[in-house]
Amino acid sequence: MTVFSAYSDEEILEYLISQVKDGTVETDMATLKKQSFNSNASGGESGLARAFIEAESVADIQGVLRTARKFHLPVIPQTTATSTVVGSDGQPGALILSTRQMNRILEIDKEDSVAVVQPGVINGDLDQAARKRGLFYAPDPGSKPISSIGGNVSTNAGGMSTVRYGATKDNVLGLKAVLADGREIKLGGRTLKQAFGYDLTQLFVGSEGTLGIITEITVKLMPIPLGQTVMGVAFFSNMGSLAKAVTAIRMSGVYPTMLEALDGNTVVALDKFEHTHYASNSGAMLIFKLEGSSPESMAVVKDLLAKYDGQNVQVTDDEQEQADLEQLRRDMLPAVFAGQNHLMEDMAMPLSKLAPMMDYLQDLGKKLGITIYTAGHAGDGNVHPTFVWPKDQEEVPEVVVEALRQTFWKTLELGGTISGEHAVGMVKNQWNNPELGETVDQLQHQIKTLFDPMNILNPKRKID
Numbered sequence: 001m002t003v004f005s006a007y008s009d010e011e012i013l014e015y016l017i018s019q020v021k022d023g024t025v026e027t028d029m030a031t032l033k034k035q036s037f038n039s040n041a042s043g044g045e046s047g048l049a050r051a052f053i054e055a056e057s058v059a060d061i062q063g064v065l066r067t068a069r070k071f072h073l074p075v076i077p078q079t080t081a082t083s084t085v086v087g088s089d090g091q092p093g094a095l096i097l098s099t100r101q102m103n104r105i106l107e108i109d110k111e112d113s114v115a116v117v118q119p120g121v122i123n124g125d126l127d128q129a130a131r132k133r134g135l136f137y138a139p140d141p142g143s144k145p146i147s148s149i150g151g152n153v154s155t156n157a158g159g160m161s162t163v164r165y166g167a168t169k170d171n172v173l174g175l176k177a178v179l180a181d182g183r184e185i186k187l188g189g190r191t192l193k194q195a196f197g198y199d200l201t202q203l204f205v206g207s208e209g210t211l212g213i214i215t216e217i218t219v220k221l222m223p224i225p226l227g228q229t230v231m232g233v234a235f236f237s238n239m240g241s242l243a244k245a246v247t248a249i250r251m252s253g254v255y256p257t258m259l260e261a262l263d264g265n266t267v268v269a270l271d272k273f274e275h276t277h278y279a280s281n282s283g284a285m286l287i288f289k290l291e292g293s294s295p296e297s298m299a300v301v302k303d304l305l306a307k308y309d310g311q312n313v314q315v316t317d318d319e320q321e322q323a324d325l326e327q328l329r330r331d332m333l334p335a336v337f338a339g340q341n342h343l344m345e346d347m348a349m350p351l352s353k354l355a356p357m358m359d360y361l362q363d364l365g366k367k368l369g370i371t372i373y374t375a376g377h378a379g380d381g382n383v384h385p386t387f388v389w390p391k392d393q394e395e396v397p398e399v400v401v402e403a404l405r406q407t408f409w410k411t412l413e414l415g416g417t418i419s420g421e422h423a424v425g426m427v428k429n430q431w432n433n434p435e436l437g438e439t440v441d442q443l444q445h446q447i448k449t450l451f452d453p454m455n456i457l458n459p460k461r462k463i464d
Contacts, residue, residue, distance in 0.1 A: 012071050013051060016095070019063030022056040023101065035098070036090025038081050049076065049090035056101050061213050062182045064097050068456045069180070075456050077209035079120050079148040084344060085425030087155065087208055087461055097213065099150055106216070108133055113221045114173060114190045119150025119214050126219075135221040138165035141421070142330050150214050156206030158421030160329065163250065163379030164257045164291075167421060169205045171220045177204055177212035180452040190218050203447070208423050209458040211451040227292035231258070231322040232315035234288070234305045235281035239263050239358035239374060242284045245308035246378040247351055249288070252304060254297045258289035259379030260329050263362075266336060266373045270328060273335035281312045286378070287329055289322070333386075336373045340388045343400060347411040348420030349381040360410055361385050368403050382420040408434075429464040 017025050026032070027050075035052045050073065055061050068075045074094040081088055090096055103120030110133050117126060124145045127137040141147055141159035151157070153175065158167040165171070174188025188194060188201035204211055236242040239261060246259050262270070264283040271279045278285055286305075290297060298315065305313055316322060336342065349357050358374065361383070365372040376383040385407065387400045408418045408431060418431055433441045444463045448455070 007071060009050070012067070012073075015070065016051060016053070016064070016067045019067050020053055020055070020060050021063070023054045023060040026052040026054070032090070035078065035081065035096050038083060038086070038089045046086060046089035047092035047094070049092075049094045049096045052096045052098065054098050054101050058178060058184055058215050061097065061099070061178045061215065062184075064095055065178065065180060065182050065213070065456070068095060069182075069454060072454065073456065074459050075213075076458055077154065077213055079151045080122070080146055082143050082147050082151065083155070083425060084346075084422050085419075085427045087423050087425035087458075088151075089426075091460070099213070099215070100148065102215070103148075105129055108135070108221070109190075110135060110221075112190055113223070114218055115221055116190075116216065116218050117149050118216060119148060119153070121149045123147050123149060123152060130221050131224065134224055136224055137171070137219060138222050139168050139171055142333065144330075149217055149219070153205050153214060153217055154208050155423035156421065158377065158380065158382060160258050160260060160326075160377060162377055162382070162421075163259055164255055165222065169202055172201060172205050172217060173220060174201055174218040175204060175214055176216040177214045179212045180454060180457050184215065185212070188218065192220070206423065208425065208462040210448055210462045211457065213457075225292040227294065228317055229257075229289065229291045229322065230293045230298060230315055230317050231287070231289045231325050232301075232313060233278070233325065234286045234310035234313045235278075236284040236286065236308070236310055237282055239284045239362065240355045241309055242286050243355035243358050243378060245286065245305055245310055247354065248304045248308060249301055250351065250379055252300050254290060254300055256288055256301075256379060257291045258287065259377070260287040261285070261358075261374075261376055261378035262287070262329075262332065263358075263374040265371060266332060266375045269335040269338070269373065270332060273331060273338060274328060276328070286310070287325055332375050336375075336386050336388070340391050341393065341396075342386050342388045343396065343404065344384055344386040345404065345407065345418070346420050346422040347383045347385075347407070347416050347418055349383060349411070349414060349416040351381050353414040353416060354378060354381050354383070357383055357411070357414060357416070361407070364403060364406060368399050370397075370399055370403055372403070377421075380420075381416070424462050426461050426464070429460070429462060432463055 036049045076094050076096045078088040078098045079100045100120040102118040104118050107116040140161040141157040152168045156169050178184045262285040267285050268279045373386040389397050
């Protein structure tokens with residue numbers, strides 16, 4: 001069908017450039033391909049964007065949205081583009097709006113125990129800046145050194161410290177955002193309690209750029225704990241036994257900061273990647289961390305590990321050895337991904353269902369004859385199974401698709417969620433009805449329409 005466009009591409013780009021006063025507009029093919037197709041995400045749902053905009057001010061953001069409204073163009077918010085669910089990839093003809101250059105720490109207030117930051121600030125950079133003031137930023141995604149606070153807020157990122165300090169949503173007090181119509185709104189504040197009006201701050205946390213463009217975030221900071229920090233490892237015959245030990249430790253009153261699980265397949269991959277020798281111990285590995293540790297708390301942990309057949313328990317208070325253990329956990333994904341195609345998933349289970357889910361994944365791999373690497377933030381019930389297949393096979397094998405479907409249905413059957421911390425993006429948004437139910441699914445779309453009636457903000461993501 002012939003389409004008679006009212007505006008040419010040249011006219012659209014000319015108008016866009018006139019609206020971006022402080023930042024830059026890139027339209028060269030190399031930049032558009034790089035920013036449109038995120039190698040971290042799986043799936044072929046991306047498309048080549050029309051332009052890539054590096055915003056440096058709220059006015060730039062408003063100008064991009066003004067352009068999008070005028071020409072009915074999708075706007076894809078992006079910061080460091082580390083999404084694993086096709087959450088910030090390009091779409092055909094879209095405007096990718098990057099806020100990575102809006103990366104200033106505006107304030108660290110020790111008395112109020114808050115920081116105010118722009119969305120492009122890197123998680124680890126904020127944490128380091130806070131530590132110079134005797135505070136720290138608690139959320140610790142595995143991507144802490146590279147992911148931005150804005151992206152963490154947009155996806156409600158979790159990570160390794162969630163078991164003690166909560167996910168991103170538990171550490172956000174307020175934010176500013178530009179709506180699709182160009183208005184900038186202020187939500188929440190810097191008080192630890194707030195009960196006035198509907199909690200729109202938390203509505204924006206995890207909204208994946210579909211309700212507005214976040215321009216400023218106020219987060220909680222925590223005082224650095226007194227006492228000794230210790231980390232350790234323990235080994236189990238299987239992930240089910242490990243999960244039972246994790247539940248016992250979590251309920252013991254010790255309040256661990258980290259309880260990370262790695263199955264036997266993952267430990268073998270890490271040994272190969274890191275040149276370590278952990279896989280000879282047993283079938284599953286637990287990495288644990290206690291801040292403000294005491295001899296009594298460590299004794300409780302050791303007793304519980306022994307009760308659930310934890311073997312070869314090793315504990316260290318050496319800072320470098322602890323850093324090496326944390327890096328080992330951060331390297332889990334590149335170790336598993338090396339040399340093979342992969343799909344990594346992100347379920348979160350009720351704590352009582354963690355062990356059954358671990359056992360189910362092991363049995364599923366055997367039943368379907370595929371390799372599944374299972375790891376996760378066991379302390380908060382978050383499971384990350386990775387399904388792999390040969391590098392020379394481009395299409396996802398049907399058996400892997402079936403394994404994912406069965407895994408998702410089992411997760412929902414056990415009362416879990418199929419997206420614990422990686423968001424929904426474009427990969428899993430067809431599961432809104434099974435997970436949320438028909439009525440809530442419709443309400444989600446009504447909320448989206450209220451904030452973005454023209455459907456220009458990250459369309460087809462989150463609630464398609």
